[in-house]
Amino acid sequence: MAPMSTETPTEPHGAASPAPSPSGxxxxxxxxxxxxxxxxxxxxxxxxxVDEIGAxxxxxxxxxxxxxxxxxxxxxxxxxxxxxxxxEGGRMRLAEAVAADAPATEALDALIAGHIDFALNxxxxxxxxxxxxDRLRDADRKRVRRLQREYVELWVSVVREVHPELDEAExxxxxxxxxxxxxxxxxxxxxxxxxxxAVTAALLHxxxxxxxxxxxVRNGTAPDGIRPD
Numbered sequence: 001m002a003p004m005s006t007e008t009p010t011e012p013h014g015a016a017s018p019a020p021s022p023s024g025x026x027x028x029x030x031x032x033x034x035x036x037x038x039x040x041x042x043x044x045x046x047x048x049x050v051d052e053i054g055a056x057x058x059x060x061x062x063x064x065x066x067x068x069x070x071x072x073x074x075x076x077x078x079x080x081x082x083x084x085x086x087x088e089g090g091r092m093r094l095a096e097a098v099a100a101d102a103p104a105t106e107a108l109d110a111l112i113a114g115h116i117d118f119a120l121n122x123x124x125x126x127x128x129x130x131x132x133x134d135r136l137r138d139a140d141r142k143r144v145r146r147l148q149r150e151y152v153e154l155w156v157s158v159v160r161e162v163h164p165e166l167d168e169a170e171x172x173x174x175x176x177x178x179x180x181x182x183x184x185x186x187x188x189x190x191x192x193x194x195x196x197x198a199v200t201a202a203l204l205h206x207x208x209x210x211x212x213x214x215x216x217v218r219n220g221t222a223p224d225g226i227r228p229d
Contacts, residue, residue: 029067031057033081036074041124041186045075045132075132076140082118082125083147089114090154104161111155112208115182116201123186152176163216174215178208 026034035056039048050071051061068074093114097107119126133141155175160166166174182204195203 028057028059032064032067033074033078036071037078037122037124037128040075040078040132041127045071045135072135072137075128076136078125079129079133079136079144080140080147082122082129083144083151086115086118087147087151087154090151094154094158104158108155108158108162108212109205109209111158112178112182112205113201115179116204116208119182119185119204120197120201126183127186152179159212163212165216170215174212177215178211181207181211 032053036048036053039053039056048071049061050064053071053074054061054064068077090111093110094107096102097104097110133144136144152172152175155178156168156171159171159175160168163171
């Protein structure tokens with residue numbers, strides 16, 4: 001792989017599906033964010049009141065104002081936070097691949113696996129992003145867009161190493177298409193009707209790798225021997 005920056009990631013703006021504390025419990029702030037994401041995704045930003053979010057975590061609606069200025073602040077922390085988490089997670093995975101002198105295929109697998117983890121565990125945030133991004137104030141919305149562009153470019157650099165047949169525009173289009181595939185998880189059938197998470201993750205991973213390989217087909221044959229139907 002080509003060398004890339006391994007500087008220390010910046011502190012994230014917010015939390016999304018945060019990791020439990022050593023005791024196994026989420027902080028009150030993280031509980032609020034988790035329930036706000038779920039309720040906003042289910043009923044829309046304007047369909048949920050502060051009192052309902054408070055009830056979901058066992059506190060009064062006014063008690064939420066000790067943690068957040070209001071619903072707008074919760075939405076910003078959720079959407080900016082997940083964009084930061086994806087971007088920094090991608091950078092760390094690529095830095096680890098460089099440090100291990102891993103082939104580009106392994107770096108691409110690491111990026112795919114990280115995004116699948118997000119897509120399976122943060123479905124509410126995918127829905128929230130699709131429906132409510134325009135409700136953010138300009139500064140936060142621009143930050144989300146910038147982080148997303150930088151995240152895409154991390155993928156583009158690796159995809160072009162794995163599939164040099166793709167020019168930059170083709171690789172970028174392929175990355176966006178794969179994101180569309182992986183981010184379709186909220187539209188899948190009821191979770192109980194799906195295979196278990198490990199099986200679903202493996203299937204999504206194969207589909208993503210297959211999509212990149214198919215996009216690299218030239219004159220009927222992909223570099224790894226895959227042929228179109």
